Structures are given as C-alpha cells and as structure tokens.
Amino acid sequence: MPTYTxxxxxxxxTVDAPADLALLWVLRDKLGVRGPxxxxxxxxxxxxxxxxxxAEVQPCVTPVSECAGQEVTTIEGLASGEDLHPVQEAWxxxxxxxxxYCQPGQIMxxxxxxxxxxxxxxxxxxxxxxxxxxxxxxxxxxxxKSAAAKMS
Amino acid sequence: MTCDNEVPVPAAQVPVRRxxxxxxxxxxxxxxxxxxxxxxxxxxxLPQPAEILDLGDVLILAxxxxxxxxxxxxxxxxxxxxxxxPRAEVGQGITTASAMLVAEELDLPLGQVRVTLxxxxxxxxxxxxxxxxxxxxxxxxxxRQAAAAARARLLAAAAEQHGVEVSRLSTRDGAVILPDGRPxxxxxxxxxxxxxxxxxxxxxxxxxxxxxxxxxxxxxxxxAMVTGQFRYTLDHDMPGAMPTVVRRPPTINGSVKSVDSAAxxxxxxxxxxxxxxxxxxxxxxxxxxxxxxxxxxxVTWNPGTIDSLSDKEIRAKLQAAALPFVVPPLLxxxxxxxxxxxxxxxxxxxxxxxxxxVRDDRAEIWAGLKSPIVARQTxxxxxGLPESAVTVHVVQGGGSFGRRLFFDAAIEAAQISKALKRxxxxxxxxxxxxxxxxxxxxxxxxxxxxxxxxxxxTFEHRVASVETDFRHGLGEILTATAAKLPVGxxxxxxxxxxxxxxxxxxxxxxxxxxxxxxxxxxxTGSWRxxxxxxxxGAEEIxxxxxxxxxxxDPVAFRREFLKTARQRAVLNKVVEEGQWGKAMPKGFAQGxxxxxxxxxxxxCLVEIDARDPKNPRVVRxxxxxxxxxxxxxxxxxxxxxxxxxxxxxxxxxxxxHIDKGLPLEGSYSQFHYARQKDAPLDVKIHVMPxxxxxxxxxxxxxxxxxxxxxxxxxxxxxxxxxxxPIIFPVDFEPFPR
Numbered sequence: 001m002p003t004y005t006x007x008x009x010x011x012x013x014t015v016d017a018p019a020d021l022a023l024l025w026v027l028r029d030k031l032g033v034r035g036p037x038x039x040x041x042x043x044x045x046x047x048x049x050x051x052x053x054x055a056e057v058q059p060c061v062t063p064v065s066e067c068a069g070q071e072v073t074t075i076e077g078l079a080s081g082e083d084l085h086p087v088q089e090a091w092x093x094x095x096x097x098x099x100x101y102c103q104p105g106q107i108m109x110x111x112x113x114x115x116x117x118x119x120x121x122x123x124x125x126x127x128x129x130x131x132x133x134x135x136x137x138x139x140x141x142x143x144x145k146s147a148a149a150k151m152s
Numbered sequence: 153m154t155c156d157n158e159v160p161v162p163a164a165q166v167p168v169r170r171x172x173x174x175x176x177x178x179x180x181x182x183x184x185x186x187x188x189x190x191x192x193x194x195x196x197x198l199p200q201p202a203e204i205l206d207l208g209d210v211l212i213l214a215x216x217x218x219x220x221x222x223x224x225x226x227x228x229x230x231x232x233x234x235x236x237x238p239r240a241e242v243g244q245g246i247t248t249a250s251a252m253l254v255a256e257e258l259d260l261p262l263g264q265v266r267v268t269l270x271x272x273x274x275x276x277x278x279x280x281x282x283x284x285x286x287x288x289x290x291x292x293x294x295x296r297q298a299a300a301a302a303r304a305r306l307l308a309a310a311a312e313q314h315g316v317e318v319s320r321l322s323t324r325d326g327a328v329i330l331p332d333g334r335p336x337x338x339x340x341x342x343x344x345x346x347x348x349x350x351x352x353x354x355x356x357x358x359x360x361x362x363x364x365x366x367x368x369x370x371x372x373x374x375x376a377m378v379t380g381q382f383r384y385t386l387d388h389d390m391p392g393a394m395p396t397v398v399r400r401p402p403t404i405n406g407s408v409k410s411v412d413s414a415a416x417x418x419x420x421x422x423x424x425x426x427x428x429x430x431x432x433x434x435x436x437x438x439x440x441x442x443x444x445x446x447x448x449x450x451v452t453w454n455p456g457t458i459d460s461l462s463d464k465e466i467r468a469k470l471q472a473a474a475l476p477f478v479v480p481p482l483l484x485x486x487x488x489x490x491x492x493x494x495x496x497x498x499x500x501x502x503x504x505x506x507x508x509x510v511r512d513d514r515a516e517i518w519a520g521l522k523s524p525i526v527a528r529q530t531x532x533x534x535x536g537l538p539e540s541a542v543t544v545h546v547v548q549g550g551g552s553f554g555r556r557l558f559f560d561a562a563i564e565a566a567q568i569s570k571a572l573k574r575x576x577x578x579x580x581x582x583x584x585x586x587x588x589x590x591x592x593x594x595x596x597x598x599x600x601x602x603x604x605x606x607x608x609x610t611f612e613h614r615v616a617s618v619e620t621d622f623r624h625g626l627g628e629i630l631t632a633t634a635a636k637l638p639v640g641x642x643x644x645x646x647x648x649x650x651x652x653x654x655x656x657x658x659x660x661x662x663x664x665x666x667x668x669x670x671x672x673x674x675x676t677g678s679w680r681x682x683x684x685x686x687x688x689g690a691e692e693i694x695x696x697x698x699x700x701x702x703x704x705d706p707v708a709f710r711r712e713f714l715k716t717a718r719q720r721a722v723l724n725k726v727v728e729e730g731q732w733g734k735a736m737p738k739g740f741a742q743g744x745x746x747x748x749x750x751x752x753x754x755x756c757l758v759e760i761d762a763r764d765p766k767n768p769r770v771v772r773x774x775x776x777x778x779x780x781x782x783x784x785x786x787x788x789x790x791x792x793x794x795x796x797x798x799x800x801x802x803x804x805x806x807x808x809h810i811d812k813g814l815p816l817e818g819s820y821s822q823f824h825y826a827r828q829k830d831a832p833l834d835v836k837i838h839v840m841p842x843x844x845x846x847x848x849x850x851x852x853x854x855x856x857x858x859x860x861x862x863x864x865x866x867x868x869x870x871x872x873x874x875x876x877p878i879i880f881p882v883d884f885e886p887f888p889r
Contacts, residue, residue, distance in 0.1 A: 135797020
C-alpha cells in the first residue's frame with residue numbers, strides 16, 4: 001500500500017492508504033481527526049469542508065494521493081490555540097449552531113471565502129452551498145457579515 | 153453466505169467514574185390542564201380534542217407516575233452541578249434550556265451546569281421519549297424541583313457547618329452566603345450535604361423572581377461545535393468497533409437471496425462480511441474501504457414490500473381513501489379545495505448511525521435515540537439477551553426532525569455485532585438514509601367550508617395519509633406492542649396523535665377533521681409537526697381562499713374568526729412588524745399563516761419573490777410566537793427559524809418521488825432541502841412576553857410558515873398551489889439501485 005506524507009493542522013503526518021481513499025476517511029479513521037463530518041460522500045452537502053493550502057476543499061471527494069506534500073487544515077486547526085478565528089467568534093456571537101453537525105463545514109467555507117474577499121455581498125453568501133438541515137441559514141448569513149466586518 | 157468471526161473481540165475498558173456525591177430524586181409536580189375560552193359574535197366552534205388535551209398533555213400524563221424520578225442532579229466537589237437528562241438533544245436546545253432551569257434554582261452561573269443525556273432508564277416507563285414538542289413542558293417542573301431540593305440541602309449543610317439558622321442564609325453565584333456576607337462555595341458543602349439525612353423538598357422560585365430563565369442565552373455546547381471538538385456517535389472510539397456499512401436491496405424491504413463476496417473480501421482493509429436481515433454488512437479499517445467493498449459485492453435480492461408502487465398508484469390510493477364530507481354543498485355558498493403532499497425525507501445531516509458491542513452475555517449500544525427504553529427492549533429481544541444485560545447510551549444527535557424516534561441503526565448495528573461477533577461502528581450512506589430510511593408520509597387533503605351572511609357555518613377536513621409509523625409507542629414496550637397489534641394498533645395511535653395535535657384555531661361553526669390512513673409496508677415516521685404541517689398548512693391556504701370568496705382581507709378575516717385574544721395579539725404583531733399590505737413590486741407578494749398547538753401559537757408573514765414562478769424565493773419573514781413562557785428566547789427563535797426553513801423547503805422544492813418501490817432521491821443534490829440561496833435575506837422573530845407555563849416550541853414553526861409561503865405564492869402568481877412541493881420535477885439522473 002502506498003505511503004503519503006502531508007501536513008494536517010500544522011503537523012506532518014504519514015499514512016499508508018490506497019491512492020483513491022478519500023481524504024475524509026484518512027482524517028477520520030486513520031488519523032482520528034473527527035471535525036470534518038460525513039454527510040453525503042459526493043461533495044454536495046459539504047459537511048466535511050476543510051482547506052487544502054488555504055482554499056476550500058471537500059475531503060469526501062479528494063483522494064489522499066492528491067494531498068501528498070500539501071497542507072490540510074480542518075476545523076480543529078482554524079483557531080490559533082485558544083484564540084478563535086473571527087468566523088468562529090461570529091458563530092458564537094450569533095449562536096448559529098443547532099445540531100451543529102454541518103457547522104464545521106459551514107465555518108470552513110465562510111473562512112475560505114473571507115480569505116479571498118473582504119467585501120462580502122448577499123450574492124457571495126448565497127453561493128455557499130453547504131446544507132444546514134436545521135435551517136440556520138439566516139444566522140449563518142449574519143455571522144458571515146459580522147466576521148467580515150471584524151476582519152476588514 | 154457466511155459470517156466472519158475470525159477477529160478476537162478486545163476486552164471492554166472499565167470507565168473511570170468521576171467522583172460524585174450528591175444526587176437527588178424529588179417529588180412529582182402537580183399537573184394542570186387548561187382549557188382556553190372561546191367568544192365573539194362569529195359562530196363558535198366547540199373545543200376540539202386537541203384544545204382539551206393535546207399530545208403533550210398525554211405525554212406528561214403518561215410520564216406523571218415517574219416524573220419524580222425524572223431529574224437526577226449531582227453536585228460535584230468542583231462546584232459543577234450535573235443534570236442527567238432523560239431526553240435526547242438533537243439540536244433543539246433542550247440541554248441549554250434545562251441547564252438554565254438548574255442554574256436559576258441554584259443561583260449558579262450557567263457555565264457551572266453540565267447536562268448529560270441519560271442512558272435508557274426503563275424505570276421511567278413512558279417518561280423517556282423526546283417528541284411532541286414536549287421536553288421543556290415535561291421537565292420544567294421536575295428539574296426545578298430537583299434543583300430547589302439540592303439548594304435546600306446545600307443550605308442545610310452550610311447551616312450545620314457554620315451553626316446558623318437556614319433562614320439567615322442565602323445563595324448567590326454558586327455559593328451559600330453566610331449572615332456576615334462570606335460565601336461558602338457549593339463544592340465545599342457537597343460532602344457534608346450528601347451525608348445529611350431527611351427530606352429536603354423545596355418549592356422552586358416564584359417565576360417573578362427569575363433572573364436567568366426568560367433571558368436569551370447561547371447554547372452551552374456552541375464552542376465545542378464551532379471548534380470541531382463536539383463528538384457525535386461516530387466520533388467516539390469504542391475498543392474494537394470498526395467502520396461498518398450495509399449493502400441494501402434495490403427496493404424497500406427487499407432481502408438477500410444470494411451473495412458472492414469473493415471480490416469484496418480481497419479488497420484492502422476489509423475485515424468481515426456477513427448477511428443480516430436488512431442486507432449485507434461489511435466491516436473494514438476505514439469507511440472508505442468498507443464502502444468500496446460494499447460496492448464490489450455481487451448480491452441477488454428477493455423482492456421488497458411495495459415493488460409495484462410508484463407515486464401515481466399511491467396518490468390514487470390516497471384520493472380513494474379520503475372519507476366523504478358530511479355537509480352537502482346545496483343550500484349555502486361553499487368552497488372545496490384538495491391538496492396533495494409528497495413524501496419527505498427527514499434527512500438529518502448525521503445519517504443513521506450507531507455503535508454496538510454485543511457479546512454472549514451482554515450488549516452495549518451508543519446512538520442518538522429519542523425513545524431509548526423501547527430501543528433497549530427491542531434490541532434485547534433481537535439479540536436474545538435479557539433486557540437487564542443490554543445497556544443503551546444516548547448520544548447527542550446531528551439532527552432528527554422526528555427521525556430518531558426510531559432506532560433502526562441501533563438494532564441493525566446490534567444484529568451485525570452479534571452476527572460477526574465483533575463490536576461495530578455502523579454508518580448508513582446518504583443514499584440509503586434517503587431511500588431506505590424513514591420519511592414523512594404522503595397525504596391527500598379534501599376541505600370544504602360553507603358560509604352565509606358573513607359567517608362560516610361549517611368546516612370539514614378529510615385527511616388521507618399513508619400510514620405514519622408510531623410503533624415506538626410512548627417510548628416503552630407496552631405501548632409499542634399495542635401499536636404493533638395487527639388490527640387497529642398503529643391506527644389507534646395515529647388517530648390519537650391526529651386528534652391531539654391538529655385543531656382549527658378559528659370559530660368556523662361546525663368543524664370536523666377526520667384522518668384515514670392507508671397502510672403501506674414502507675418506512676415512515678413522525679416528521680417535525682407530524683400531521684400539522686400538511687393538515688394545518690392546507691387549512692391556512694383554504695382560509696385565504698375563503699377570505700377572498702367572502703370579500704375579506706386575509707388578515708382581517710383571521711382576526712375576525714380566531715378564537716382568542718392571545719391568538720389575535722400574535723397575528724397583530726406580525727401584521728404590524730411585517731407591514732402587512734405594503735406595496736410590493738410585480739411578481740412579489742406577502743402571505744400570512746397562523747398556527748396554534750401545544751399551548752403555543754404563532755403567526756408567520758413572508759414576502760416571496762415569484763417573478764419566475766418556477767424559481768420562487770422567500771426573501772423576508774416576520775414571525776411572532778407566544779409559547780406561554782419562553783425559557784431561552786434565543787433558543788426559541790432558533791426553533792422558529794428552523795421551522796421556517798423546513799416550510800420553505802417542503803412547500804417549494806423538497807420531496808421524494810417513489811418509483812417502483814424506492815425513492816428516486818439519493819442525496820442533497822436531488823432532495824432539494826433549502827440552501828443559503830433559498831433562504832430569506834431578512835428574518836425577524838418576535839417572542840411574546842411570558843404569561844403562563846411553557847408550551848411546545850420545537851414543531852410550532854412549520855405549519856404557519858407552510859400556509860404563509862403557499863399563500864404568498866398564490867398571491868404573487870395568481871395560481872393557488874395544490875400539490876407540494878410546488879416545484880417538483882425529477883431534475884436529476886437517479887443513482888443506480
């Protein structure tokens with residue numbers, strides 16, 4: 001079985017895995033990184049959304065072989081120690097989470113968006129396609145706007 | 153077809169128990185059932201069953217004999233007070249609201265209260281079911297009583313230690329305050345308090361003295377959720393429990409005829425394969441490898457139970473099953489309307505999942521379970537163990553919406569663990585969750601109203617629904633068995649739920665609502681607001697059309713016919729805040745809906761953009777809600793927001809197509825639950841001031857919003873929608889079966 005070395009939340013890791021094994025299962029089942037959630041396995045619910053070299057990625061449809069030598073950041077790696085990322089702070093402020101299951105992915109999608117764009121419009125937020133089955137969308141919208149204001 | 157058992161099962165680890173000293177069981181609360189009054193010059197309607205006794209009352213009555221044992225509190229030496237709550241948190245915010253009750257009574261900072269979810273406690277009988285919007289209604293008394301008793305005992309311990317009268321002591325910020333003002337932290341009194349003998353019953357604070365309850369608080373688990381530290385069922389590691397998936401049949405309730413597992417067995421990471429009643433289970437080192445091996449299995453299948461049925465046949469059965477009207481439309485003016493509602497997946501983000509460790513002499517299960525007692529009893533029977541040998545742990549769930557009243561994954565995981573002689577961590581795929589999981593039953597609605605001289609004389613509603621499965625009973629084996637009785641068992645439950653939840657809030661003269669169910673052998677279950685979303689949603693559409701026919705404004709009409717001042721106050725609030733009647737651009741419209749259930753009521757006013765009738769969007773919503781006594785208004789607003797999104801989804805685009813015995817939809821790309829682009833840009837929720845006891849809140853938001861959205865769509869497009877969801881093409885290539 002091939003071996004892949006990459007960085008997860010700032011720490012180098014090496015795993016034995018089939019080349020086509022999805023990053024999600026390497027993270028969850030081999031490395032015990034449980035923040036990214038399974039919701040669909042085909043990249044449409046986006047509950048697993050994380051960052052690959054700072055950009056949004058869906059680990060459930062990303063083969064581990066594509067991650068070799070790259071930097072993966074999951075929800076666990078977004079904060080700097082006890083200091084939360086402004087998006088996480090905004091999520092607490094707006095009390096967004098209900099069941100919470102989709103929120104790591106929602107937060108990572110919002111953080112990736114805010115990394116590339118400071119002026120956030122409603123249309124930008126509409127393009128975030130992550131499913132929240134509890135229907136917290138309006139609070140998510142408010143949280144993203146609040147985080148954007150703090151970060152600008 | 154063989155089952156593996158080659159992997160040795162590691163010994164279970166004995167968990168280290170944290171030291172706890174003080175636990176209490178206190179007396180049951182007094183139950184009161186209020187009957188709201190009726191009035192006005194309109195032709196009054198006699199109270200319907202749900203106005204006299206609603207489903208929540210039924211659950212509270214069923215739980216009354218054990219209410220005194222419901223709340224188990226422990227006060228740790230670290231000053232942290234833990235409530236072991238015999239209910240399931242699935243996102244509705246009950247742990248936070250319950251923690252607030254404890255903090256209030258004990259004068260404790262909210263951060264010093266922990267809430268754990270109790271294992272199945274069979275001694276609670278019918279008092280461990282999370283449903284019917286009933287948690288805060290049923291725990292409001294017992295939790296406050298237990299906390300008040302804990303406070304009394306801590307005061308007594310302080311009095312003894314410091315040689316002062318209890319009457320000279322007070323409590324503040326997690327400490328007993330001595331007469332000279334010195335605080336003694338609860339943690340320092342724990343040991344002494346635990347050794348006291350005698351009864352320490354105490355009355356909870358008068359509600360007028362509440363300082364925390366009734367104020368908006370953030371979720372106690374929010375930080376763990378936003379940092380990815382929160383643990384759902386599959387995030388837990390149990391010794392030896394490996395990723396497990398199941399290959400399922402091409403139609404609902406099909407079964408395995410033969411399996412060729414040679415190719416699958418040779419795949420990397422595969423640990424075990426075995427046949428179980430629901431399909432073929434595959435255990436592997438990772439879920440990715442388990443799913444790859446699952447797909448490599450060659451399986452032939454026996455037929456399922458509804459293979460010949462598609463939507464068309466089911467709809468025809470429902471239309472034929474709707475009971476006839478009583479009032480002929482002869483001498484008065486009348487309005488008849490019919491509606492159809494599709495099946496809807498619960499589709500919680502966390503699919504069905506469970507961890508099970510079944511041995512020869514005992515079993516242990518972990519899952520998100522809203523009726524854990526009957527789960528334990530059923531699992532014990534399924535794996536051939538005495539009930540006392542089965543431990544069922546309730547894990548906080550990633551959404552439910554009614555789904556986790558059933559324990560399909562827990563029982564399946566137990567069966568797999570037994571068959572393969574190893575602990576398993578079972579996860580359903582999304583496609584299986586939508587196709588072989590449960591759904592809200594499809595329904596057909598016939599309504600007729602007659603009217604004359606400005607009054608509504610009669611109002612009839614005939615609901616024909618595919619059977620909704622209530623075989624979880626009231627959460628324990630006796631009522632579950634009653635619901636399973638072949639003649640009328642489930643139907644009796646269904647009628648009871650229908651009659652104790654759905655009521656017409658208007659004075660419409662003679663009102664009759666009748667349910668008839670079509671039993672089909674498929675997987676259904678209560679879906680947030682059970683019958684009310686469709687039944688009351690349809691009624692709110694009829695109300696708008698009736699107002700139109702009688703030449704009245706929809707709001708003025710409702711104001712005239714609503715039964716109580718409390719209901720009108722809620723309606724008036726959204727009318728004012730949402731600016732009812734303001735000018736709207738072409739293609740936009742407002743719509744209004746009202747709903748009353750479980751001692752609570754709500755009005756919803758939406759604005760829809762239906763310039764393209766095939767691509768409508770609710771752009772603004774104003775909601776007012778009166779739940780009698782909001783415990784956490786911020787959590788209540790979250791529930792109303794969720795109910796609104798559910799209504800947007802199921803009214804406009806989200807449903808399941810049944811095709812030859814199986815839903816076609818297999819993921820969120822096909823089952824169109826709302827995304828951010830479908831959600832309103834502005835939502836305002838107004839919580840009415842406290843006036844009484846807490847009413848239900850978890851399901852309240854859906855029906856009024858269904859009515860409001862459909863009515864807005866009708867006003868914007870000129871077309872009254874009759875079939876839901878309104879936009880419902882098969883706009884995808886279904887996954888292979």
